[in-house]
Amino acid sequence: MGVYGLFLVSGLAVGALYALGGVGLVLLNRATGVLNFAYGAIGALGAMSAWQVLQWGYPEPLAWVVCLAIGVALSTGYGVLIAPGLAHREPVVKAVATLGFGIAILGAMNLLWVVNPRKLTLALDSVSLNILGLRMTGTRLLALSAGIAITAGMGIFLARTRLGLMMRTLADDRQLAAVLGTPIRKVETIAWGFSGFLAAVTGMLFGDLVRLDPAVLTFIVIPIIATTVVGRLTSIKVTFLAGLVIGIIESFLTLYKPLAPFRVASPFIVAILVLMWLQRGRRLTFAGAD
Amino acid sequence: MELASSMSRSNDETVGRHGLPVFWPALLMFVVAIVLPMVAAALWLKVMTSVVIYALTAASIALLYRKLGQVSLAQVAFMGCGGWVALRLAHGTTLPFELSILAGGVFAAVVGMIFAYPALRMRGLYLALVTLMAAGGFGILVNVTQFPNGGDGFMGFAVKSVSYMPRPLLAQSDAAYFRYCIAVVFLGFGLITLHERGKPGRAWSLIRKSEAAAMAVGINVTGYKIWGFALSGFLAGVAGGLLAGNLQLLDARSFPPAESVMIFALTIVGGAWHWYGAVIAALLYRFVPALLNDVGISGDAAYIIFGAALIHALMTAPRGIAGQLTDLVSRLASGRREGR
Numbered sequence: 001m002g003v004y005g006l007f008l009v010s011g012l013a014v015g016a017l018y019a020l021g022g023v024g025l026v027l028l029n030r031a032t033g034v035l036n037f038a039y040g041a042i043g044a045l046g047a048m049s050a051w052q053v054l055q056w057g058y059p060e061p062l063a064w065v066v067c068l069a070i071g072v073a074l075s076t077g078y079g080v081l082i083a084p085g086l087a088h089r090e091p092v093v094k095a096v097a098t099l100g101f102g103i104a105i106l107g108a109m110n111l112l113w114v115v116n117p118r119k120l121t122l123a124l125d126s127v128s129l130n131i132l133g134l135r136m137t138g139t140r141l142l143a144l145s146a147g148i149a150i151t152a153g154m155g156i157f158l159a160r161t162r163l164g165l166m167m168r169t170l171a172d173d174r175q176l177a178a179v180l181g182t183p184i185r186k187v188e189t190i191a192w193g194f195s196g197f198l199a200a201v202t203g204m205l206f207g208d209l210v211r212l213d214p215a216v217l218t219f220i221v222i223p224i225i226a227t228t229v230v231g232r233l234t235s236i237k238v239t240f241l242a243g244l245v246i247g248i249i250e251s252f253l254t255l256y257k258p259l260a261p262f263r264v265a266s267p268f269i270v271a272i273l274v275l276m277w278l279q280r281g282r283r284l285t286f287a288g289a290d
Numbered sequence: 291m292e293l294a295s296s297m298s299r300s301n302d303e304t305v306g307r308h309g310l311p312v313f314w315p316a317l318l319m320f321v322v323a324i325v326l327p328m329v330a331a332a333l334w335l336k337v338m339t340s341v342v343i344y345a346l347t348a349a350s351i352a353l354l355y356r357k358l359g360q361v362s363l364a365q366v367a368f369m370g371c372g373g374w375v376a377l378r379l380a381h382g383t384t385l386p387f388e389l390s391i392l393a394g395g396v397f398a399a400v401v402g403m404i405f406a407y408p409a410l411r412m413r414g415l416y417l418a419l420v421t422l423m424a425a426g427g428f429g430i431l432v433n434v435t436q437f438p439n440g441g442d443g444f445m446g447f448a449v450k451s452v453s454y455m456p457r458p459l460l461a462q463s464d465a466a467y468f469r470y471c472i473a474v475v476f477l478g479f480g481l482i483t484l485h486e487r488g489k490p491g492r493a494w495s496l497i498r499k500s501e502a503a504a505m506a507v508g509i510n511v512t513g514y515k516i517w518g519f520a521l522s523g524f525l526a527g528v529a530g531g532l533l534a535g536n537l538q539l540l541d542a543r544s545f546p547p548a549e550s551v552m553i554f555a556l557t558i559v560g561g562a563w564h565w566y567g568a569v570i571a572a573l574l575y576r577f578v579p580a581l582l583n584d585v586g587i588s589g590d591a592a593y594i595i596f597g598a599a600l601i602h603a604l605m606t607a608p609r610g611i612a613g614q615l616t617d618l619v620s621r622l623a624s625g626r627r628e629g630r
Contacts, residue, residue: 036416037551085605091415092361093604099555100600107593219548222426229419265430268423272408275420281413 007251015247017205018267021224022239023151024198030158030171031191034083035095036075038102040221042196043203044214047107048113050204051120051212060123068200074105075196079189081159086093087174087214102218109214120207143205150198153238159238167191171234194197226267230274243257246270306517315479315565319370327465335464336536337580341572342471343532346478347567348575350525353482355562357494358518360409361418365526366550367428372398372527372615373534378437380534387458391474391531395524402523406516425547430529437540454538471532478525479565494518552596558597561610570611 124138158164231239253263372394461470561567579589
């Protein structure tokens with residue numbers, strides 16, 4: 001295994017983070033029709049607050065609680081207060097509106113925390129496991145296992161539970177779902193809350209594994225969106241796999257010197273190619289919706 | 291006399307709805323070009339020059355949004371393309387400045403045409419995502435290659451080299467360059483107006499309504515779509531060349547996708563349906579943060595306002611600040627007329 005194994009492990013960890021973020025985005029998009037550009041910003045504010053709590057000397061579990069609570073609160077707040085006002089608009093307008101939310105959160109973070117190098121260290125960083133001769137830190141393991149668990153869990157949840165069924169009907173046709181008596185607002189609020197929860201987990205782990213910086217974490221949403229694009233913004237399974245594959249490609253490109261500096265562009269290139277391939281042969285002549 | 295003035299006013303109003311009135315913007319730009327360099331300090335003149343340049347970028351975003359209903363989140367990347375070519379030519383050849391930025395614009399237009407290819411297959415959110423991904427890719431590409439700064443080789447970048455891009459012969463000083471930019475941007479706005487009032491504008495409007503209908507009346511849908519993207523890319527590319535001339539070099543770090551996203555958001559806030567919406571967007575983008583910093587408030591405070599303003603604009607004022615101003619003016623004007 002040797003050096004390849006090392007890169008595989010680090011690629012899997014980053015990929016699992018992309019995947020985890022992507023799953024939260026897809027879930028929200030399926031239930032509400034909103035592609036949330038503020039996803040990164042929500043996670044960033046959660047991670048920054050967790051860092052602050054740790055700086056004040058409180059124990060780490062409290063930091064996690066604060067981070068997750070902020071994620072859920074911000075996301076649900078937007079879902080309850082602002083999203084319904086735009087529910088009847090086209091998808092791109094809804095997406096752009098979340099952009100406004102993200103920008104506002106980023107501004108608030110830059111006001112609260114002056115740009116400075118910071119480091120988020122979690123207790124799991126010092127724990128490590130040896131698997132097949134590969135050393136994996138606890139945080140990376142957590143990212144990977146959380147990704148797998150949540151993807152599998154979401155799949156079962158959407159397929160088997162009543163709430164999942166309601167989310168799927170909403171995704172297909174909001175108005176028809178309303179006629180059938182689906183409690184739209186309730187289902188949507190739950191989706192916003194859960195997506196905010198995932199955003200906070202993703203933000204926290206990114207802050208630990210990659211970099212803790214409000215702007216970086218806010219715009220990490222762009223590569224995450226790239227992974228969801230591969231799953232056509234609807235398939236949780238494909239999104240998860242795309243996240244892992246993109247993470248591994250990114251990691252292995254480090255080994256090939258001429259392309260190494262460009263490796264961070266791999267989510268974008270993969271997304272564009274896949275999108276073009278998925279839309280091949282399509283004409284817009286009689287296209288109604290997007 | 292009164293009849294004549296009210297007639298000209300109503301004429302102005304109809305023009306304002308369908309295209310852009312030409313006389314008032316021209317006069318306003320002329321006055322600003324003369325007066326501002328006389329009163330503004332050196333630092334503010336630089337800020338205002340970049341406001342003028344970004345107004346052209348915002349206008350190129352507004353053109354796609356208003357006419358074709360497309361969201362382009364890659365406009366700052368187009369600026370980067372144009373700026374790169376303009377800088378490369380300025381360092382590598384002795385072409386006049388005008389030709390350099392024109393070449394930059396043409397290159398960005400070609401890149402824009404490539405973007406039109408996905409736009410033939412998809413629109414709305416998916417197209418916005420493609421442009422966003424491309425902007426992300428460009429940000430990384432340019433961070434690796436850097437902008438030419440007089441170094442050797444095709445890429446023209448050297449770590450230690452600091453040669454500056456020569457400015458046009460007509461406009462060596464900051465004040466003259468400010469006026470030069472106003473002139474170029476005015477021509478750019480004129481180009482948009484010309485298109486909107488002519489055949490392309492009508493074709494775009496119909497394509498936006500229904501591609502099937504446009505095709506039925508014999509409009510070359512593919513051609514006009516590509517043309518729209520090319521024009522938008524051209525304008526942004528020229529703006530990139532002008533930006534290179536303003537600072538006389540470009541920093542790769544100022545072209546991340548985040549900037550494209552930001553200027554798009556502000557274009558919506560400023561108002562995509564009026565020519566001065568683009569100017570308001572550019573003022574918000576470059577002038578307001580500088581002003582806040584100047585009075586001792588962090589420019590980041592502006593972000594909070596921008597974000598809220600974007601949501602507000604989308605929910606209640608789809609034509610942005612410019613639309614609200616126009617409504618206000620016309621309401622005041624009609625109130626005065628009734629009062630008489």
